[in-house]
Every structure is written in C-alpha cells, then in structure tokens.
Amino acid sequence: MDVIITGLLLGGTYALIAMGLNLQYGMARIMNLANGEMLVAGGFVAFWLWTGSQISPLLTAFIVAPIAFLMNWLIYMVFLRPLVKRARSRGQLEVDSILTTFGLSFVAVGLMLALFGGDYFSYSYLSTPLNILGDTYGANRVAAFLAAVVICGLLWLWLSRSRTGMTIRAISVAPDSARLVGIDVRRTAALAFALGGAVTATGGTLISTFLTLDASTGVIFTLKALVIVIMGGVGDVRGTIVAALLLGLLETFVARLIDPGLTLAAAYLLFVVILLFRPQGLFGRPTT
Amino acid sequence: MSALLSLRGVTKRFGGLVAVNAMDFDVAEHQVLGLIGPNGSGKSTTLNLISGAFPVSSGSISLRGQPITQLPAQDITRRGIARTFQLVRLLPSMTVLDNVKAGAVFGHRRRWGREAETIAEAMLEKTGLSGRGHMMVGQLTYIDTKRVELARVLAGEPRVVLLDEWLAGLNPTELQEGIRLIRSLRDDGRTIILVEHVMDAIRSLCDRCVVMAAGTKIAEGTPTEVLSDATVIRAYLGDDDA
Amino acid sequence: MSRLSARDWRNLVLVAMALGVTACLPWTAGAYMLSIGVTIAMYTVLATSWSLFSGPTHYISLATAAFFGVGTYVTGIGIQYLPYWTLLPIAGIIGAVMAALVGLATLRLSGVYFVIFTLGLAEFVRQIITWGQNISGTKGIYVLTSIGETHIYWQLLGLAALVWLLGWLIGRSRLGFALRIIGDDEAVARHSGIDTARAKILLFMVPGAVAAITGAILAPRYVYIEPSLAFSPMLSFQVVIMALLGGTGRLWGPLVGVIPFTFLWEAISVSFPNQTTLLLGVCFLVIVYLLPKGFVGLIDAAKKRMGAEGYA
Numbered sequence: 001m002d003v004i005i006t007g008l009l010l011g012g013t014y015a016l017i018a019m020g021l022n023l024q025y026g027m028a029r030i031m032n033l034a035n036g037e038m039l040v041a042g043g044f045v046a047f048w049l050w051t052g053s054q055i056s057p058l059l060t061a062f063i064v065a066p067i068a069f070l071m072n073w074l075i076y077m078v079f080l081r082p083l084v085k086r087a088r089s090r091g092q093l094e095v096d097s098i099l100t101t102f103g104l105s106f107v108a109v110g111l112m113l114a115l116f117g118g119d120y121f122s123y124s125y126l127s128t129p130l131n132i133l134g135d136t137y138g139a140n141r142v143a144a145f146l147a148a149v150v151i152c153g154l155l156w157l158w159l160s161r162s163r164t165g166m167t168i169r170a171i172s173v174a175p176d177s178a179r180l181v182g183i184d185v186r187r188t189a190a191l192a193f194a195l196g197g198a199v200t201a202t203g204g205t206l207i208s209t210f211l212t213l214d215a216s217t218g219v220i221f222t223l224k225a226l227v228i229v230i231m232g233g234v235g236d237v238r239g240t241i242v243a244a245l246l247l248g249l250l251e252t253f254v255a256r257l258i259d260p261g262l263t264l265a266a267a268y269l270l271f272v273v274i275l276l277f278r279p280q281g282l283f284g285r286p287t288t
Numbered sequence: 289m290s291a292l293l294s295l296r297g298v299t300k301r302f303g304g305l306v307a308v309n310a311m312d313f314d315v316a317e318h319q320v321l322g323l324i325g326p327n328g329s330g331k332s333t334t335l336n337l338i339s340g341a342f343p344v345s346s347g348s349i350s351l352r353g354q355p356i357t358q359l360p361a362q363d364i365t366r367r368g369i370a371r372t373f374q375l376v377r378l379l380p381s382m383t384v385l386d387n388v389k390a391g392a393v394f395g396h397r398r399r400w401g402r403e404a405e406t407i408a409e410a411m412l413e414k415t416g417l418s419g420r421g422h423m424m425v426g427q428l429t430y431i432d433t434k435r436v437e438l439a440r441v442l443a444g445e446p447r448v449v450l451l452d453e454w455l456a457g458l459n460p461t462e463l464q465e466g467i468r469l470i471r472s473l474r475d476d477g478r479t480i481i482l483v484e485h486v487m488d489a490i491r492s493l494c495d496r497c498v499v500m501a502a503g504t505k506i507a508e509g510t511p512t513e514v515l516s517d518a519t520v521i522r523a524y525l526g527d528d529d530a
Numbered sequence: 531m532s533r534l535s536a537r538d539w540r541n542l543v544l545v546a547m548a549l550g551v552t553a554c555l556p557w558t559a560g561a562y563m564l565s566i567g568v569t570i571a572m573y574t575v576l577a578t579s580w581s582l583f584s585g586p587t588h589y590i591s592l593a594t595a596a597f598f599g600v601g602t603y604v605t606g607i608g609i610q611y612l613p614y615w616t617l618l619p620i621a622g623i624i625g626a627v628m629a630a631l632v633g634l635a636t637l638r639l640s641g642v643y644f645v646i647f648t649l650g651l652a653e654f655v656r657q658i659i660t661w662g663q664n665i666s667g668t669k670g671i672y673v674l675t676s677i678g679e680t681h682i683y684w685q686l687l688g689l690a691a692l693v694w695l696l697g698w699l700i701g702r703s704r705l706g707f708a709l710r711i712i713g714d715d716e717a718v719a720r721h722s723g724i725d726t727a728r729a730k731i732l733l734f735m736v737p738g739a740v741a742a743i744t745g746a747i748l749a750p751r752y753v754y755i756e757p758s759l760a761f762s763p764m765l766s767f768q769v770v771i772m773a774l775l776g777g778t779g780r781l782w783g784p785l786v787g788v789i790p791f792t793f794l795w796e797a798i799s800v801s802f803p804n805q806t807t808l809l810l811g812v813c814f815l816v817i818v819y820l821l822p823k824g825f826v827g828l829i830d831a832a833k834k835r836m837g838a839e840g841y842a
Contacts, residue, residue: 031642082819095590098641098645099590110809110811258661261657261660264654362722365720370723379714379718386707393704394719
C-alpha cells in the first residue's frame, strides 16, 4: 500500500514536469532537451533561498515561475525562432532544435557547475512524518504533490476554458488551420514555450524539497519527462497526468522490490514497450 | 477482358469521417481510367490507398488477382504501381538524371549502373527533357518538374501509372503539351489511372471514367456517358467546380 | 558496378600513403603525442562511422557510448576465456545486432524518438550491468594484457581504413543511392520502391559494429573497466559534435572535425577541467548557427568562390 501512495506522490510531481515539456513539445513544437536543466535551476533557487534566508520553497515557486517564464520566452525568441524561420521542413527544424537545446542544456550545466560547483545539494524542509492510511510519508512529498495537483488543475482549466488556452491547444492540433482563423501562431508558440519552462521550473522547486539534485542531473529528468509525454500522447494533458502517475508507481515498485539503481532502466523499458506497441501514446488515435 | 487492377469495397475512415466509401472498380490492361469528381470527393484518397500511402480501413485491392491491400508503399511500387504526387515532390539535392534513376533503380524492374542510366535517359527523352539530365531540379520550370516526376515513375517500368492531378497548374500551352505527353503514354499501351479536373483532358484521354462524390462512386462509363449523366451534373453543380 | 576512374586510383593511392605515414607515429613521437594519436584515431573511427549513418538519414544517434561500452566489456570478460583476436569480430557482431534491434524498434518512427531512445540506451545498459555486478558482488574488471598503446594505435588505424573503404563502397552501391533519396524525401523514397526501414537498419548496423569494435580495441588501455567509465554518455556527444563540426557530407569530413576538437578539448580539460561541458554546449550552438555544414561546408564554399574568381 505504501508503495502505491509513494508512487502516486512521486508521479504527481512528475506530472508537473512533464506538463511543462508537453507544452513545449506538443504546443510550441520544440523538443526542448534543456528542459531538465530548467528544473534543476528551479531547485537551485529554492535551495539557495531556503538555506540563505529560510524562504519556504512553496513561496519560492511564485518567484521562480515568472523568472523562468521570462527566461524561456527569451530563449525561444533568441535561439529557437530563427530556427523555426529558416527551417524548410519539419525534419530540419527537429534536427536543429535537438542540437540547439542539447547545446543550451550543456551550457546551462556548465554555468551551474561554475556557479555552484558539482556537489549534490539538498536541504531539509517539512521533513516531518505524516500519517496516511497507517503508513508515514514525508510531509514535503505530500506538500509537493498537493501543490502539483493544484497547479496541474489550474493549468488544465486554463487550457480548456480560457481564450488563450484554447489558442494554444489549437496550434497544437492544427497549426495551419489555426493560422487561417487568425491566430498568431508564432506568438502563441513563444507563449506556450515560456509557460512550459515556467511549469517545469516550478516542478523543480517542488521536487527539490524531497529529492537530492546536482548540476548534472537535469538530463535524467528530461528523459523521464520525455517518456511521460510520449506515453501520455504528445499534446494530451490528461494522458500526461495518467502516464506520470504510472511512471511514479513503476519507479517506486522497481526501487523497492528490485534495486533503486534500476529506476531509469525501468522507465526506459516502459518507453520501449510504448514505442513498440502504442507509439501514438496511451490515449492517442493511430495516426495515418 | 480480365482486370489488371481491381478495387472491391475499398473504404477509408479518418476517425469518424468516411473519406472513401465502398469503392468498386476495375482497370483493364492498356486502359486509361479517369477518376473524377468535385473537390473533396475522395479521388486523391483513393489514389493514396491504391499506392499504399496509407492503409485501407476495409475492402480489398488486387493487382492481377494478387491481393496488395495491406502492403507498404514500397512493395506496391515494386509490384508495379507507381505514382506522381499532387504537389510535385522531387529530390532537391540531386540532378534531374539521378531523380529519374531513382525510379529505374528501385521500381518495378530494378536496374543498376549503366542499365539504369540508359533507361533514365530514355525516359528523359520520352518526357521531353533530353539534355537536361545534368541540371539540379531547383533550376527547372514548373512543367519540367512535373516531367521529371513522370519520368521517375516511368523509369521503373510500372504496370499501372497513377497520375494525381498531373495537369493541374499548367498554363494553356503547357496544358496542350501535357495532354499530348499523356496521350503518347496511352498510345504506348500504358495502363493509367488519372485523377483530373481538366475536362478537356478527360474527354480526350480517358477510355472510361469513374465519378466520385462524397466518397462514393456515383457513376461509371465512357467520358461522354458520365458527363451527360444527371447525377453527375448535379454533383458538380452542387459544388462550385462546375 | 562501374570501374574505377583514374581519379579514384589517385585518391586510393593518396589515402594509402597518408595512412602509411601516420602509421609511423609510434617511432617518431613521444608517449604524449602517441596518446593524442590514439585519441584522434579513436574519434575518427567513431565519428566517421557515425556520419555514414547520420549524414544521409539525419537521425542523430547518441548510442555510441552504449555500443562502445559493450565492446569494452566483450574484451574485459572475453579475454579470460578466448584469444584476443576473436574478440574484435565478436564485439562487432554484438554491436551490429544491438543496432539492428534498436533500429527495428525506432527507425520507423520520427527522429525525436530515435534520439531519446539512443540517449537512454547507454544509461540503460549501464544500470543493468551495475545491477548485475551488485548482485554478483564484483565491482570492475581488470583487463591485463600485453597490448600497449602502439598496438592499439595501429589497430585503430586499420579500423579507420576499413571504415573509409566501407563508406566508399556504400557510396557507390544501391544502398548508398537509396540513402541519398531517403535523406531528400522519405515519402518519395518509399513510393519509388525503397524499403526505407530496411535501408536505415542496415546502415545503422555499421556505426553499431564499429563503435563496439573500437570499445573492444581500447579496453586494454583502461586496464580497469567499470560501467560509469565504459558507458560515459559524454562520448556519444563528443562524437556527434566532431562529426558535425567536420561535416557529414564527405567521407573525410569528420576527420577535419576530430583533429581540432581533440586539441581544443585537451587544452580546455588541462586548464579549465570543469568547463568541458560548457565547451560542448557552445560547440553545439556554433554548429547550428554558424557552421550548419561543418568545416566541409566552409571548404566547399571557399573552393566555389576561388573557382568563380578563376573563371572571371
């Protein structure tokens, strides 16, 4: 039982990170392989503010989100828009954006290494035990999970109800038709990209309350987020949440029952199975 | 007269939309079949199904009695059905000759080396491109890009040629040249399926026509027959195409 | 197949002579230069075989570390039971089979999936091996042989010659022609009768086998092998950068990237050991924004300009 709850708690935070990536890949059409570094940076800020001036990570999230939004918007405008402009085909844009975001990811790791060094960083926030259904869990995990649920919920509401949210979904489903009905696709894509970065960074702030991070762990989270996005279906919010919870459960099971060193291997196997049997995602329709 | 290519109950659904509904028709050897109908009636989709661009939802397609329904595009081409694309698709990094050679090397009859080059050059001549083999495809005029694509298709020596609006977008003089070129293919005894809007071309080139509207076959016969058919006229008048 | 032209013969002779001269390095250079020579030879082999596949298909493979690591383990484990000369072909076969499996799973899908899949592969194999070692209670493996730096260098040179020969042969073959078509337009390729998945899988087996053999050759250099060393993901990225920096359009392109990058990398890791990641990142950005066709593109453009002036 406690494995299931731990798994779900972890999966909730994963959902937030993967939502960020899905906004960037599904809506803005950029596979952002520097996504994990944004997460680590969000964690860094939380660590820094907590150890420096005892500011709660839950509050830090409100600082991190707008800064990350701005940074990602700038990244999109400076680095990615020129690529979108010059790309003659979807394939070329794909290759270019993969290389660029890899580059950005390495630059980010390099900068973080230079600024903070290569040490692991963790801090103790809300590490009091909390009793749920007879088992105890770290209060920080529960708090992070609840915050993730709230943010995911708000995001989902916003995407499905608000005008801007619907525009974003429109460009994900049919970018060409969206252009025809008067949507500024470029501006909307930049917005989706920036928002995705903000969501991921917030996820990093939350995850740093209970996981140990270091400057070079970003890529692992990028991989996990990618697995979730592909499993849930590109551009599919509901699928992302379900897939994130599944991955959280799977990792927790593997860590408890087999070996904690195999969590990424398990995520990878899951990815392979999805690719082989449902490349369109759990809820996706087969594409033609 | 036995059919070279036959479609039986061929249906394609995209989600809830039925793009092609229970199509039945046969094409005999050396015949030119026109596939006509208003925009969005499912002509190009039918061509895409025959060429294996995407899978059929139900029904069957056979070539000389052999089922080819679920084969991938490359196997269909190898068995002898080759196509052009509605929007011309050439290989931008290659010369005209290499573009055509692609068809000769990997098509229905597979050739290599000198042999492939010979047939590619012959097809360039056939389509009126002699002397342009060394050019890059980016330097060509619109009709010449269409010719290259046709030459690529012919170079594989297919049993059935599918032309997807091959005459669309040509100016009046080019159109006459284009019609003449397709007629010469017909005179060579090629089997052709033609998706076309240009009525002149249909009248002068097709032995038979299949008329589609909203995904279904509404008429079949000689061009004169179908173009005077009341249902056909109504289908066209209901559309802005008439 | 057409016969060799006079130019082909001249190039062949030139390449053979250049290889002969480079093979003399162990007698003319000191230990440090020889070790740089080994590094250059190793990356030349890896980057050239990488671009044989990724150049025409535009699929970015990050599986080099996985194949390489498997190769080192083939030598590490195999040397205790089998004669050394059998290990290289074994590593090659294992690498090719792995590549074929990866290709079967991913090469029908979009390029993004392939990148992620190959990036994860090295990490996956590493975690599995680490886990296996934890269970069996071993840590690393000692590879104790009499094979020195000089022999490693010669073997790598031989392998490089093989890779070039193979690349040249593929370029003249139907497979090479098919790949050029696939690189231009995959839909046209399929509708022209090319089994695109098969062509890509076949070709991906080349870098798979070559990287595994390279790993097997280099294992004696490390003496002690452990998963984090053998499957270092950095290797995959370095190979991608060197190949793209040089340019994938020509057989000799990657070599032009490998040599300057190796010296740059050496210099940076000596003076700023923590900034190698930053260097990698900057190189990626330079490639995308300034050198989309690599040094080969620059050289071609310069040649064209000089040619144009010559005619004027």
